[in-house]
Amino acid sequence: MDSLNSPADSRKDPYPELLADDASDAVSFDVRPHQHISVELPVSTLITPRSLFDGFTPPLPPVEEQEAVAALMVCVETQGTAAKKEFIEFELDRFTFYIHHRLYPYEMRPLHHLATKIGIDKFYFDGILSVGSVKHYVNRVEVVALPIGNYGPDHHSTNDQIWVRSTLNRNKEIYYLLKKPAAEYARFYEPFLWIADLGKHVVDFCVWHVERKREVTLNSFKESFIRWLDKTHAREPAFLEWRRQHPSDDYRTSVVANIDFIWKEINGGGRAGKAANHRFFKETLHFTQYKPNVPLGVDMIEEGKGGKKEQQPPTTVTPYIKECFGHMIIGKLLRLAGEDTPLNTLPPPAKLAQHEMPQVSAGVPCGRGYRAVQARPQFLSKEMVDKIKVGDTISTPRDGEEDTDTKWRTAASKDSMEDHRWFALVQKVHVSRNGERSFDVSWFYRPAETPCCEMKYPWPNELFLSDHCTCMEGSHSRVKGSEVLATHTIDWFGNPNTSPSVGEFFVRQTYIIEKRRFQTLDESHKKCFHGLPPLKFKVGDAVLADLSSTDEVTEAFSPTRSLSEVYEVVKIFRQEETRFVRLRQLLRRSKIDPLAPNAAPNELVYADSGKLFVVKPDKVEGKCHMRFFRPNTPIPSPYNRGGTGNLFFITHKLEEQDGELKCLPWEGEYPSSFRQGFDPSCSYPKLKGLDLFCGGGNFGRGLEEGGAIEMRWANDIWEKAIHTYMANTDTKTTHAFLGSVDDLLRQAIEGKYASNVPRPGEVDFISGGSPCPGFSLLTVDKTTLHQIKNQSLVASFASFVDFYRPKYGILENVESIVQARHNRKEDVLSQLFCALVGLGYQAQLILGDAWSHGAPQCRKRVFLYFAAAGLRMPEPPMLSHSHFPGVKSRNLGEMCNGEPFVKRESPATAFKYVSASEATADLPNIMDAKPDSCVAFPDHRLAYGCTSLMRMQTAVIPHRPYGLRFATAWAEGRGVMTRGDRELFPAAGKSRSSVVAQGWGRVNPRNTFHTVTTRCNPTDARVGAGLHWNQDRPLTLQEMRRAQGYLDHEVILGSPYDQWKVVGNSVARQMALALGLQFREAWDSDETSTANVDSDTATDSSRTARASSRKRPRSLAAEIHSSKIRRLQSTSTPPGSRRSSRNASPLAPAEPRRSLTPSAGVGPLSPYEEAESEEPEQEPEYLGQIRGRGTSMTVVHL
Structure with a gap:
């Protein structure tokens, strides 16, 4: 023991910076002479006899x-x-x-x-x-x-x-x-x-x-x-x-x-x-249990690079989809079912759009290429303006890009003429003292001003009523009578067959600008609403709230940010015009039960005497689901998934026993006042699903676990994937189609129905994750015919939607499918928006960060989901897990006003992100994995041939500090790697030896795994860390299963190499489950919403999306000119508060959010308003902390 205190131990570490990030793990021990320290050593780690x-x-x-x-x-x-x-x-x-x-x-x-x-x-x-x-x-x-x-x-x-x-x-x-x-x-x-x-x-x-x-x-x-x-x-x-x-x-x-x-x-x-x-x-x-469907049709041959001919089969589409996508580069691969004509001689399809763009008033040029400054528009006479009333549709010149400060670029859908007008629905008429009129309006949006961007929209006479109005923006944002060009007729709730005699334009959808969301038009949407938004929770609900004091709140993307806790809504009441919510905290069992320190992170404990808080409604992050279960019984899916989807459960209650509070098993009846989350054992009619590009089924099963969907048909072209899918599902109710989506659609269109080829009307839900290499940043050349084929399969997915017309659907792909300004003429995603919205579907794009829903993986994907007209549209899933260190804000895509399609959010969450080490803590140490067997976890084995050279390279990458790779260990000669060890790696000048190369990188166990790809290649310069943090080996298949959320009992077929490919092609299970829960909530009739259009989707930044010295700015943050709002912000919102971090702009008003969607306050009283009608409590009771009556109560001030 004396050696522990020898002078040699006090020598200065030659690399102090390498241990800096491990300082938080340092533990001080008092070693006594009688204590024994043992280190277990394996009998042998030899690979050679x-x-x-x-x-x-x-x-x-x-x-x-x-x-x-x-x-x-x-x-x-x-x-x-x-x-x-x-x-x-x-x-x-x-x-x-x-x-x-x-x-x-x-x-x-x-x-x-x-x-x-x-x-x-x-x-x-x-x-x-x-x-x-x-x-x-x-x-x-x-x-x-x-x-x-x-x-x-x-x-x-x-x-x-x-x-x-x-x-x-x-x-x-x-x-x-x-x-x-x-x-x-x-x-x-x-x-x-x-x-x-x-x-x-x-x-x-x-x-x-x-x-x-x-x-x-x-x-x-x-x-x-x-x-x-x-x-x-x-x-x-x-x-x-x-x-x-x-x-x-x-x-x-x-x-x-x-x-x-x-x-x-x-x-x-x-x-x-x-x-x-x-x-x-x-x-x-x-892999012969499911027979392949022999492909039909003529292959298309195209001259490739280097004189090599590349051959790809055509992509089968419907006429409508061919019209939508045919002008793009993928158009050369699109083919209608039953066409026998060679692809390169096909006649051009007939135009689908039957209406030309309505002509503008005389003197208002709208020809292609016209600039607003080239002519002077002709406005309505004062006599005509005086006749304009509430409910009329008017047009006004758009703000010029050259003579105003607008951020809106002139944009038009492909094959449509540029129209330099903005259209608006009159909400209120103002008359000045001198008789001049001005109008508060709700703006209409053209397809090019939405995520459809400048791609080909099939119906040029369609407008979208937005939830953006001028009512709260001040008089400078009103449309002046002298700026009105014309009045227009609208066919409300119309369709593409609208006759010009009925309306110049038709409107069937509302566009929610903050969420970039298309939603079915409702009569109430025609009138904007600016009252208090309806609450999204009721008495008895479980909700999430972050009640940290102001000085505890940190930056939005800080890893030290406090977590939300779960509360029961005890009461909702008003004090004059201000609403309050009384909440009872539900404690986490792992924190208060000494007998269950390893309880599930989403297990709570109920206490009648729990601490009470009185807060304003906007302190509530959102509703969550909590359900009671009997102790010592298996917790069913999805409540057993560690909190994914913000699902919680209770098996114990906090009661006094022998003079102290203890967590006791729940016996007897559950509290009748508590509105429990949904019961997964209850059955009700489910949506019959078609799972395209299904792979191993992680996406489909996750959607199914949400409770509303049952996959009846599955399709994939790879036999190992389809056999894996069927190995994990009920083969009596699910039918596999092994073959191309082109052949499946062709057989369906030609009426060759079978058990694995559904008929129109049978499919309620379509999901798919079309091949991503055509869009992935990892694909070096996306112009090859093979990658163009991959891109064209988005059109195939759209064709299935067109043919089957499901109630709901969703498409997944990589982030880079969302275009900014680069290559916008080949914007497949925006064209998909055009196609789906053109069919009348409600649609929205969301960013899905897998780690934000409990996956221990840095996987970023986008999801475009849609719903048939009139059905309740799912909400984006609320984040359940925090961001890990290093995650930054993220904007994807760019619309014509410079705003992104979607951006990363950072609300307070109920759980910390799941790290790589936490996700694999129960896996045994397999050292170099050479025995290729782990009885308890059969897939805890390598899918990579670890050669002797690879083993030597791995051994010289240090374990500490976490996250080192070859480039940082060598650091161009300044790192910890010796020159002799450097000789094991590629020579300088190679991509894998560059300073930014990711090859030979160890995973940082405190963070998540890097994105799982289709191959285990730890030496790749671009893929990311592929070596274990403590063991000298690449990552195993079991570790990748955990990263993707595959359950341990689920089967993945094929060789380890094939299994890795199946896993890498999957959608993270946690992300799929979170989405599936949202579809369940939308589909389940018991989960009713307060309005068709959410009252909180139109934030203050939305309301000012067109407000500037003219009418349409880029955003409130950049261009709002109201000093009054600034004063409101500075006096009503303390710096660093939750409100300021959630608003789209730091200048957003601090007053309660007011919806731009009229449905929120129209019609009969909601169930929430009944609770609010109770007698007001005395105000002094809530000015501070109150203790007594066996319960403590705290007021959280905003």
């Missing part, structure tokens, strides 16, 4: 195998045992098995790899052969077979019946019985013994079923397999020890991980018979 190292002293003089066998045969003949057996066996002790390959020289391998791996199939062993006391040491003995005995239900284990057969004895009945491995080989051999028994039990199980003419499927190993084993082997110690190592009764993942070994065993020793023909092997090994 000791016998191959220089200086190794063999236990016996080595001899050639032939000489050893001859000597041992003499012993056998002397003993007279040879004639009594069908074969001769010698015992093999202290053995090691290894391969020898250029990339893997003399590396030890587990025996279940023998005869199951392609390319590397030569195994050698070193060890001691013996008969009785006669022993000989042999080395470099080549192995050709691995016979295993003890098959049949009468035997309980194979442990003492495993032999190897050498090349020398290929034609002889001489075998070497395996006894005890060498110390360095034990970590390879012990897991193999478990796998050998698994193979035996699977073979026995299959043979038993064949004898009884029963079929074995993959699902037989979910429950039936272990029940049969329990019955067959009862309480045998060898079997019980084998079973103890596997934590679950579901053996599907174990069987799949070792399917090649099982297939070898079932075909060996004459055991095959009909067992090899089981459906089980068609599902897991041959």
Whole structure:
């Protein structure tokens, strides 16, 4: 112990900066002389047998195998045992098995790899052969077979019946019985013994079923397999020890991980018979259970780069979608079903739009390329202006880009003429003292002024009524009578077939400008509303609120930001014109129950005497779901997902017992006043879903777990993906189409319906994650025909929507599908908006950060979801988990006013983000992962060939500080890496050795995993960290499953390489679940909304989106000119408050949000208003903290 205080320990660290970020983990210990400190060391971490190292002293003089066998045969003949057996066996002790390959020289391998791996199939062993006391040491003995005995239900284990057969004895009945491995080989051999028994039990199980003419499927190993084993082997110690190592009764993942070994065993020793023909092997090994649909049609050939011809099949679309997308580069691949004409000679499709752009008033040019300053518009006469009344539609010249400070660029949909007018609905008429009129208006938006941007919109005479009005912007924003160009007729609730005699334009949707959201028009939307917004919660609801004091609030994206807590709404009341909410806090069990420190983060404890708070409604972040369950019962999905979707549960209550408060199991009735979250066990009609580009099904299953959707049809072109999908679903209700989406749509359009080709009217929901390489930043060249094909599949998705007309749908893709100003003529996403909104669908784009919903992964995706006209539109999911350190604000895309399509939010959340180390804390240390087996977690293995060079490179990347990679460890010679170690890596000048390269990077366990891609490639310069933070190896498949949210029991089929691809192509499960919950809330009739258009979607920044010295600015933050609002901001909103961090602008007014959507205050009283009508409480009671009556109550001031 004296050495702990030696002078050597006080030396200055040569690299103090490397340990700076670990300072928070430092722990001080008082070491006493009687204490013992132990460090567990593995028996061996060798990869190469000791016998191959220089200086190794063999236990016996080595001899050639032939000489050893001859000597041992003499012993056998002397003993007279040879004639009594069908074969001769010698015992093999202290053995090691290894391969020898250029990339893997003399590396030890587990025996279940023998005869199951392609390319590397030569195994050698070193060890001691013996008969009785006669022993000989042999080395470099080549192995050709691995016979295993003890098959049949009468035997309980194979442990003492495993032999190897050498090349020398290929034609002889001489075998070497395996006894005890060498110390360095034990970590390879012990897991193999478990796998050998698994193979035996699977073979026995299959043979038993064949004898009884029963079929074995993959699902037989979910429950039936272990029940049969329990019955067959009862309480045998060898079997019980084998079973103890596997934590679950579901053996599907174990069987799949070792399917090649099982297939070898079932075909060996004459055991095959009909067992090899089981459906089980068609599902897991041959991938022939679901037959591929043979592609039809003519391939399109195009000259590629370097004189190579690239061939891609055409993309099947509907006529409407071909008209929408045909002008783009992907148009050359679009083809209508049934077209036999070669693609390059197809006639141009007929125009869908039947209406030309209505002509503007005389003197107002609108021809293509016209600039506003080139002519003087002609305005209405005063007599005509005086006749304008509330409800009329008027037009006014748009603000010029050259003579005003507007941020709105002139924009027009493709093939439409530029129209230099803005249209507005008159809300109020003002008459000045001198008789001049001005108008408060609600603005109409053209498609080009929405996310449709300048792409081709099919109906040039459609306008969108927005929730943006001038009523609260001041007199300077009103439309003056002298600025009115004309009045116009509108066909309200019209459609593309509107006759010009009915209306110059038709309006069927409202555009919510703050959310960039298209929503079905409601009669109430025609009148703007500026009262208090209706509350989105009721008495008895569970809500989230951040009641931190002002000085505790930090920056929006700060990792130290406080978390929201859960409260029960006890009462809603008013004090004069101000509303208040009384909240009771619900405590987290892990924080108050000493017996449950590891309770789920979303488990709460109920207490009648919980602390009460009185706050204003805007302190409430939003509603969450909380449900009671009985103690010691399994928590059902989705309440068991760690809080994803802001779901909580309670099994205990806080009560006084023996004079102290304790968490006691809940008994008796639940509080009737509490409005519990939805019950996942209740059934109601679900939306029948079609899952396109379904992959392994993580997206579809996540949507299903939300409770409103049931996937009935699944489609993918890759057989391993579709078999994986079906392995995790009910094959009786879900039908697979293995083939291209082009062939599926073609068959549907041609009326060739089948169980896996649904009819129109059967599909209620369509989901899809179209291939992302056509848009991904990781794709270097997106102009190849292959990538153009990938891009064109967005048009295919739109065609399915056009053909089936579902009630709801959603499309997922990478962030870079959202364009800014670059390459806007090929903006596939905006064109998709045009197509869907043109069909009458409500639509919205959202940014989906996987970590914000509980995934331990830095995965950023966008989702465009839509709903049929008249249905309730889902809300974007509220974030449940915080941002991790380093996350910044993010804007995606750019519309013609310079505003983004969507931006990253940073509200207070109920949970801290899930780090990589937290997500994998229960996984065992597998060191270098070379044994390729982990019984408890079968997929905790590599999907990457870790060569000897790769191992040496990995070993020289330091573990601390976290997150180092080759570029930072070398740091151009200034880092911790030596020059000798530097020689292991690519020479300078290569992309992988640049200062910004991400290759050979270790994951920072305190942050999330990097985005999971389709290949494990830890040396790639662009992908990101792919090495474990503490163990010298790449990340495993199991770790990537955790990153993507795959449940441990779910099956992923194929080789590890294929499985990784399935995982990498998936949508994070947590993100999918959060979206699925929103669809459930929209679809479930019990979850009714207070209005069709949300009252809080039009924030103060929305109201001023066109306010400036003219009419249309870029944003309130940049261009608001009202000093009165500034004074309101400075006097009513304390610096750093929650309100200021949530507003779209730091200049937003501090007064309560007022909706621009008229539906919020029109019609009968809402249920919330009834609660507000209670007698006001006395104001002095809420001026500070009150204690008494067994409850503490705090007022949180704004």
